[in-house]
Amino acid sequence: MAQGPSDGGDNVKVIVRCRPLIKKEVRDSEEIIVKTDSAMGSIQVTCPDHHVTNRTNPGEHNIPKQFTFDSVYGIGSKQMDIFTESVRPMIDSVLMGYNSTIFAYGQTGSGKTFTMSGNADVPEERGVIPNTFQYIFDHIAQQSEVTDPEAKKEYLVHASFLEIYNEDIRDLLCEAKDRHKLPLKQHPDKGVFVDGLSHHVVRNEAECEAIMRKGNSARTTAATSMNDVSSRSHSIFQISVESHSSINGQDHYAVGLLNLVDLAGSESQKKTGATGQRLVEANKINLSLTTLGIVIGKLVKGSPHIPYRNSPLTRLLQDSLGGNAKTLMVANVSPAESNYNETYGTLRYANQAKAIKNKPKINEDPKDAMLREMRDQIEMLRKQLEAAKGTATTTQAAAHAIESALSPGQAPVSLPSAVTASMDEAMVHQIKAQQELQAQLEAKSSAAKAAAEQVAEMESQLISMQGQMLNGQALMDETRRKDMKLRQAKAALVDKKRREDLLKRELIKREEEKELYKEEFASMQDELKARKRKNRRLEAQVQSMEDEMTQMRADNDEEKESYLSEFMEIHRELKRRAVVIAHFIPPAELARILQHTNWDSDIQEWYIDHGNLTGAALMAHRPGAQGGGEHPVSQFSRLGLQMDPDNPRHKERNVIGLGLDMPDGREGEGGDDGYDDMDY
Numbered sequence: 001m002a003q004g005p006s007d008g009g010d011n012v013k014v015i016v017r018c019r020p021l022i023k024k025e026v027r028d029s030e031e032i033i034v035k036t037d038s039a040m041g042s043i044q045v046t047c048p049d050h051h052v053t054n055r056t057n058p059g060e061h062n063i064p065k066q067f068t069f070d071s072v073y074g075i076g077s078k079q080m081d082i083f084t085e086s087v088r089p090m091i092d093s094v095l096m097g098y099n100s101t102i103f104a105y106g107q108t109g110s111g112k113t114f115t116m117s118g119n120a121d122v123p124e125e126r127g128v129i130p131n132t133f134q135y136i137f138d139h140i141a142q143q144s145e146v147t148d149p150e151a152k153k154e155y156l157v158h159a160s161f162l163e164i165y166n167e168d169i170r171d172l173l174c175e176a177k178d179r180h181k182l183p184l185k186q187h188p189d190k191g192v193f194v195d196g197l198s199h200h201v202v203r204n205e206a207e208c209e210a211i212m213r214k215g216n217s218a219r220t221t222a223a224t225s226m227n228d229v230s231s232r233s234h235s236i237f238q239i240s241v242e243s244h245s246s247i248n249g250q251d252h253y254a255v256g257l258l259n260l261v262d263l264a265g266s267e268s269q270k271k272t273g274a275t276g277q278r279l280v281e282a283n284k285i286n287l288s289l290t291t292l293g294i295v296i297g298k299l300v301k302g303s304p305h306i307p308y309r310n311s312p313l314t315r316l317l318q319d320s321l322g323g324n325a326k327t328l329m330v331a332n333v334s335p336a337e338s339n340y341n342e343t344y345g346t347l348r349y350a351n352q353a354k355a356i357k358n359k360p361k362i363n364e365d366p367k368d369a370m371l372r373e374m375r376d377q378i379e380m381l382r383k384q385l386e387a388a389k390g391t392a393t394t395t396q397a398a399a400h401a402i403e404s405a406l407s408p409g410q411a412p413v414s415l416p417s418a419v420t421a422s423m424d425e426a427m428v429h430q431i432k433a434q435q436e437l438q439a440q441l442e443a444k445s446s447a448a449k450a451a452a453e454q455v456a457e458m459e460s461q462l463i464s465m466q467g468q469m470l471n472g473q474a475l476m477d478e479t480r481r482k483d484m485k486l487r488q489a490k491a492a493l494v495d496k497k498r499r500e501d502l503l504k505r506e507l508i509k510r511e512e513e514k515e516l517y518k519e520e521f522a523s524m525q526d527e528l529k530a531r532k533r534k535n536r537r538l539e540a541q542v543q544s545m546e547d548e549m550t551q552m553r554a555d556n557d558e559e560k561e562s563y564l565s566e567f568m569e570i571h572r573e574l575k576r577r578a579v580v581i582a583h584f585i586p587p588a589e590l591a592r593i594l595q596h597t598n599w600d601s602d603i604q605e606w607y608i609d610h611g612n613l614t615g616a617a618l619m620a621h622r623p624g625a626q627g628g629g630e631h632p633v634s635q636f637s638r639l640g641l642q643m644d645p646d647n648p649r650h651k652e653r654n655v656i657g658l659g660l661d662m663p664d665g666r667e668g669e670g671g672d673d674g675y676d677d678m679d680y
């Protein structure tokens, strides 16, 4: 299924493939340490027992490391499964005009070349690249069955094949003697491109395969201790699919470029024991792969500067990593215990790449489309051909006219001058005219031949140019139709299985979520219950506090009222004393007494200095009665005092000695100075 344009960005798709044990690993009885679950898209790798990596926590290395990817292909996976499930959507995008990149990553000997190229001679071992050719030409062949003129498309497919060897870019399709370093350049529309790289128009899968074989045989490989045919370079097979359609009389062009990248494998010098040229190659390979790793890491972190320029590999993949292309990374791993570190490293690397986001966009109506140029050339050639055909026809007609003007069977004669001299003039004239016509005929005939040749040449040129543009007619025949049907039926089955797997994955995810919710819900319910209990307790506390507060307020109000009434009482009494003082103590006397009043804060009492100055003291110093005796008291008063000692009527006459009539039984308290309890 074709993917629509995406605005929010497309994550780099990452799939993992684990190859089976190779002969050497079987011979060495290597343990398989990788477990895959294709339906769930998960892979586990377990550190072998003897391979202790964690000294501080030795038990931990036995815990399997688990990863999930867009798809995972196990030991028994088929080339066609990978193609149908994961590669086909990328090619569909290319056919729509997106740029796409599929790159195989992994340690040396992990199966990258097997996955990308495979064995072209064994149908079920054909890799991504040959299966891609077939898919593209099947798609184009189907155009022959399209009847809607607006939906009809015309295609031009061309391919290039390059390698990056020791950080130099080389064309794998040119003659060996011309295979020198090519520069990288930047184009405002095309982006980064290899200047001088050859492009080869291909009209069918056989031509594509021929190119692939030619390039593969030119690619630098060598036997190493890890792989009998180890790629010593990164290779990029590029297929450009250009299409044209005419909608409402308007020409529309789209160009999709597909990069099929087979990276050289990372290798550890310790394991390979490489020396000399192999070591130089290995260092360069590891260097560019490290740069690729740095670029991926920075993209994931969202760094503002991505060091694409640090290696030709990352510059060429610039558009595929964080750019406008759709990208699929195939991480290849070995299942053997001896490759634990590399396998774990590849999975971590691939896991990181999942987070890279691209913003794919369709290349619509690019100015430099080869197809546009070719259509213009064909149109021009057609016009020239028409003109040439006209010229050829008129020249031929002229030649025929001359031919018929010549008397039939009359061969032009060339007579010796002695003979012509004896002939009459008319005869000579006729013979000369014949000779002239003959010369004209020869000239016209050769001109007509040349014109016919030119027309034939132009026609074959036109046919060849038209033959490069594909509308499906030449590709579709009965055999392809049948094979295609079979391929499509198989693809439909894979699609069905894929959908089932996705559903299963979704279902399991939902189940897990449900379980999680259940647990969360149960704990939330417990928490809710506990909170409710606590709330009830708090509510009861609040209620009792409120009741208490209401009570306190009521008590306070009551107390306040009682204090107020007490205060009013005291105030009234005070006023009474003030009135008494005002009436009985002369103001000067009062001022003098007040001068001697002091507050004792220890006992919280007023006291009067020089008590002898007070009225009571003065009264005590009242001059005695005649002869030192007591002042006379009437019989009535003496009796009255005995009977009612508190009756002021019978008391001394000095008002200061009178006690106050206090409220609430306090009456008379502190009657000595009369100011007791008057606490202001």
Ligand SMILES: Nc1ncnc2c1ncn2[C@@H]1O[C@H](COP(=O)(O)OP(=O)(O)OP(=O)(O)O)[C@@H](O)[C@H]1O
Pocket (backbone or CB within 6 Å): 018, 019, 020, 022, 106, 107, 108, 109, 110, 111, 112, 113, 114, 115, 227, 229, 230, 231, 232, 263, 264, 265, 266, 332
């Ligand atoms: N899925 C597979 N099924 C069967 N054999 C495989 C598979 N993958 C790889 N092999 C075999 O494993 C060996 C190494 O594979 P290959 O050459 O593809 O590795 P590579 O990753 O390209 O290595 P290098 O980086 O050294 O070029 C080959 O003999 C290949 O046929």
